[in-house]
Amino acid sequence: MSELLLNMEGVEKYFPGVHALKKCCFDLRKGEVHALVGENGAGKSTLMKVLTGIFIPESGQITLESKCVNFKSPRQAQLAGISIVHQELNLMNHLTAAQNIFIGRESDGLFLNEKSINDKTLELFKKLNIKLDPEEKVGNLSVSHQQMIEIAKAISYDAKIIIFDEPTATLTDVEIEELFKIMNELKSQGVGMVYISHRMDEIKKISDRVTVLRDGEYIGTEDSAKVKIDDIIHMMVGRITYEEHKKISDNKEKPPVVLKVENMSSKDVNNVSFELHKGEILGFAGLIGAGRTELARLIFGADKKTTGEIYLDGKKVNVKSPHDAVRLGIGYLSEDRKRYGLSLGMSVANNIVMPNLDEYITAGIISEKKIKKIASEYVDKINIKTPSVGQLVKNLSGGNQQKVIIAKWLLKNSDILIFDEPTRGIDVGAKSEIYKIINKLAKSGKSIIIISSELPELLRMSDRVLVMCEGTHTATLELDQINQNTIMKYATQH
Numbered sequence: 001m002s003e004l005l006l007n008m009e010g011v012e013k014y015f016p017g018v019h020a021l022k023k024c025c026f027d028l029r030k031g032e033v034h035a036l037v038g039e040n041g042a043g044k045s046t047l048m049k050v051l052t053g054i055f056i057p058e059s060g061q062i063t064l065e066s067k068c069v070n071f072k073s074p075r076q077a078q079l080a081g082i083s084i085v086h087q088e089l090n091l092m093n094h095l096t097a098a099q100n101i102f103i104g105r106e107s108d109g110l111f112l113n114e115k116s117i118n119d120k121t122l123e124l125f126k127k128l129n130i131k132l133d134p135e136e137k138v139g140n141l142s143v144s145h146q147q148m149i150e151i152a153k154a155i156s157y158d159a160k161i162i163i164f165d166e167p168t169a170t171l172t173d174v175e176i177e178e179l180f181k182i183m184n185e186l187k188s189q190g191v192g193m194v195y196i197s198h199r200m201d202e203i204k205k206i207s208d209r210v211t212v213l214r215d216g217e218y219i220g221t222e223d224s225a226k227v228k229i230d231d232i233i234h235m236m237v238g239r240i241t242y243e244e245h246k247k248i249s250d251n252k253e254k255p256p257v258v259l260k261v262e263n264m265s266s267k268d269v270n271n272v273s274f275e276l277h278k279g280e281i282l283g284f285a286g287l288i289g290a291g292r293t294e295l296a297r298l299i300f301g302a303d304k305k306t307t308g309e310i311y312l313d314g315k316k317v318n319v320k321s322p323h324d325a326v327r328l329g330i331g332y333l334s335e336d337r338k339r340y341g342l343s344l345g346m347s348v349a350n351n352i353v354m355p356n357l358d359e360y361i362t363a364g365i366i367s368e369k370k371i372k373k374i375a376s377e378y379v380d381k382i383n384i385k386t387p388s389v390g391q392l393v394k395n396l397s398g399g400n401q402q403k404v405i406i407a408k409w410l411l412k413n414s415d416i417l418i419f420d421e422p423t424r425g426i427d428v429g430a431k432s433e434i435y436k437i438i439n440k441l442a443k444s445g446k447s448i449i450i451i452s453s454e455l456p457e458l459l460r461m462s463d464r465v466l467v468m469c470e471g472t473h474t475a476t477l478e479l480d481q482i483n484q485n486t487i488m489k490y491a492t493q494h
């Protein structure tokens with residue numbers, strides 16, 4: 001067994017109304033990948049923020065290479081050789097990729113010379129097989145590309161310990177493979193890594209040990225090769241969840257078309273046409289950069305199209321802005337909750353009712369009571385973990401923030417709902433809940449588009465799957481044609 005790098009014991013952390021860590025412990029060996037799992041709000045990110053000097057715990061001991069440490073700032077942790085890829089992106093949109101990676105390292109003389117940071121970034125990108133221009137402004141990149149830059153940044157520090165807080169939530173299989181290759185290389189160099197993920201298959205694949213937290217408490221640590229996924233889930237949620245599969249219906253007659261998109265094009269989307277039926281769940285599959293989000297944003301009026309028509313119930317409509325789309329009954333749950341989905345500084349309740357605010361105003365007065373009541377209902381329905389509906393959204397765990405977005409659009413009651421990576425960062429138990437809700441919506445006659453990078457999610461949810469590759473629509477698969485190989489074939493076909 002290799003040498004112990006890190007040991008955390010008796011870590012206590014309180015937030016107003018929340019006991020986030022209860023005598024929590026964790027350890028990490030040299031050259032090990034240690035997975036950290038637990039439901040949304042279990043305390044995973046908080047524990048790692050304590051380790052990296054972002055949160056100061058009320059009590060607890062941390063030893064790093066047998067020396068007691070007590071980080072008071074992120075900088076101190078970084079100097080001690082600990083690097084973190086945060087769950088929420090922390091990049092500066094107006095800076096280039098290279099500047100984001102090397103910012104704050106002026107003391108090394110690096111920031112002074114654009115060329116040297118661009119060269120170093122290119123080197124890093126090569127290593128990670130990232131095909132991006134170091135001089136591209138981060139604000140122009142997709143969420144998944146931004147995530148790759150966060151990963152490149154964490155790796156660039158030559159740290160002893162690297163923490164990955166849900167690095168793969170926005171990545172597709174191909175990028176995940178690249179990340180795992182790098183992680184294996186880092187392992188052989190003796191780097192210890194903490195790996196947080198809600199994707200159980202990854203945990204078996206990449207980690208040596210797995211530690212489970214529940215409600216801020218340490219539950220146990222298992223050998224990843226030996227432990228069964230069902231047992232991990234059981235440790236996480238204290239109960240067994242089961243998967244419900246799609247059944248092929250005997251009903252051959254298709255319900256009417258509610259949305260028809262014809263020849264939709266923009267700089268990222270190439271002449272896409274498709275139809276969405278009433279009560280249908282249509283999956284959008286493809287690799288990163290395939291143009292799925294871009295297509296959704298064109299339908300929602302968030303970006304400018306160069307050509308294309310939209311028909312709702314057979315009538316041509318003009319969607320010039322998201323406002324038009326919402327008015328016409330189209331909802332879009334963005335993959336990027338920070339930029340488009342939520343007002344982080346506002347309460348859970350106000351975020352949930354935001355698109356519907358008009359309904360809570362009578363004679364110019366907002367009814368706080370009504371808002372609280374309806375918000376509480378949805379908080380219970382999809383199990384949002386928060387001390388109250390008055391809590392600010394920025395204080396919720398990542399997965400619970402995602403649930404707030406879902407609640408918001410559920411309440412809006414649109415006829416057509418586009419879910420872009422709906423379960424990103426959502427734990428296994430809550431995922432089943434969200435799938436159930438989406439299925440129920442479809443059964444009640446809502447028409448749904450799901451964009452997902454998780455193939456099992458598309459396989460499980462979709463009635464049909466539209467596959468895209470580099471902006472082009474390469475296939476539409478019917479229920480009996482939907483399988484992993486066929487999707488991958490069309491997703492990589494140019």
Ligand SMILES: Nc1ncnc2c1ncn2[C@@H]1O[C@H](COP(=O)(O)OP(=O)(O)OP(=O)(O)O)[C@@H](O)[C@H]1O
Binds near residue numbers: 038041044385395
């Ligand atoms: N800054 C904060 N202020 C108040 N409460 C917080 C803050 N950060 C986290 N919490 C609370 O602490 C608890 C643990 O949150 P944490 O972010 O560690 O969960 P997590 O395990 O990372 O969940 P997820 O899988 O959703 O990311 C949650 O109840 C959360 O609401």
Ligand SMILES: [Mg+2]
Binds near residue numbers: 044045046165398
């Ligand atoms: Mg988290």
